[in-house]
Amino acid sequence: MSERPLVEVRGLRHYFQQKSGWLARRKRVIHAVDGVDLAIQSGEVLGLVGESGCGKTTLGRCVLRLVEPTAGEVIFDGHNLLTLSAAAMRRLRREMQVVFQDPLSSLDPRFSVEEAVAEPLRTHTSLSRPERRERVLTLLEDVGLGAQHLDRYPHELSGGQCQRVALARALALHPRLLVLDEPTSALDVSVQAQIINLLAELKEAYNLTYLFISHDLGVVRYISDRIAVMYLGKLVEVGPTRAVFESPLHPYTQALLASVPIPEPRARQWRFILEGAVPSPANPPPGCRFHTRCPAAQAICREQEPPLRSVSLDRWVACHEHS
Numbered sequence: 001m002s003e004r005p006l007v008e009v010r011g012l013r014h015y016f017q018q019k020s021g022w023l024a025r026r027k028r029v030i031h032a033v034d035g036v037d038l039a040i041q042s043g044e045v046l047g048l049v050g051e052s053g054c055g056k057t058t059l060g061r062c063v064l065r066l067v068e069p070t071a072g073e074v075i076f077d078g079h080n081l082l083t084l085s086a087a088a089m090r091r092l093r094r095e096m097q098v099v100f101q102d103p104l105s106s107l108d109p110r111f112s113v114e115e116a117v118a119e120p121l122r123t124h125t126s127l128s129r130p131e132r133r134e135r136v137l138t139l140l141e142d143v144g145l146g147a148q149h150l151d152r153y154p155h156e157l158s159g160g161q162c163q164r165v166a167l168a169r170a171l172a173l174h175p176r177l178l179v180l181d182e183p184t185s186a187l188d189v190s191v192q193a194q195i196i197n198l199l200a201e202l203k204e205a206y207n208l209t210y211l212f213i214s215h216d217l218g219v220v221r222y223i224s225d226r227i228a229v230m231y232l233g234k235l236v237e238v239g240p241t242r243a244v245f246e247s248p249l250h251p252y253t254q255a256l257l258a259s260v261p262i263p264e265p266r267a268r269q270w271r272f273i274l275e276g277a278v279p280s281p282a283n284p285p286p287g288c289r290f291h292t293r294c295p296a297a298q299a300i301c302r303e304q305e306p307p308l309r310s311v312s313l314d315r316w317v318a319c320h321e322h323s
Contacts, residue, residue, distance in 0.1 A: 047224030
């Protein structure tokens with residue numbers, strides 16, 4: 001891996017206003033992403049996990065500048081994306097792409113497979129139509145499809161086939177970074193395995209870097225080199241996949257792993273179950289945001305917010321127990 005990360009996120013925040021109350025006259029501020037620092041090395045797969053609503057998808061979209069962050073920096077290969085002009089950002093978008101959760105809704109129903117995969121080639125390259133068609137065929141073959149799919153439309157494809165088309169489209173411009181937002185959660189279990197294996201093959205073939213967003217810890221454990229655990233807009237633990245799964249440091253990480261079904265329940269190392277609901281991101285609790293559900297919470301946890309600090313080689317945790 002290179003010394004300089006391909007992606008660096010520094011102090012990233014994204015707040016948005018949500019209307020509430022009678023006739024939606026009042027507005028409240030949602031702290032979707034609230035001060036995240038993260039680095040992704042070139043060639044690695046970083047898994048981003050957490051409960052629904054914790055800010056994973058918003059963080060991924062902020063990294064690509066699909067939504068504008070409220071504050072912070074996103075550095076891609078030395079370029080601060082948040083200071084680039086529209087023209088400069090357009091040129092750099094060739095190098096970073098996204099694959100969304102629902103493959104059917106991410107494809108234009110009016111476009112055939114050939115048109116969908118060729119669209120980025122028409123926009124960003126000067127290839128002729130025969131050259132674009134040849135490139136599209138190559139991409140389809142790389143994702144396990146063929147010429148027989150060129151003239152089909154999304155409604156004529158299965159969910160797995162639609163996701164393969166979405167992958168082919170994302171790879172059309174040879175990007176360096178792919179943000180994969182729950183790419184298998186809308187698929188059948190057998191198809192999920194096929195797509196995960198395909199992603200592993202494509203990573204090697206195209207020399208890709210992945211930000212893999214998921215709530216499925218089994219999938220994340222299989223494909224990721226490192227894991228970042230998110231809770232209520234903040235990262236609570238970051239570390240190598242094997243180390244995090246074998247010895248999680250943060251109580252929230254332990255609770256997540258305790259919720260994963262295993263063949264021998266008596267062999268489970270972490271037995272506590274989370275109680276209560278996730279606090280509202282519009283009114284996060286003071287101190288550690290997990291203290292309202294943490295079985296090991298102390299007085300300091302209710303008063304002071306623990307920073308994400310290094311506790312060992314490539315292990316980071318935001319917990320007063322490890323300060």
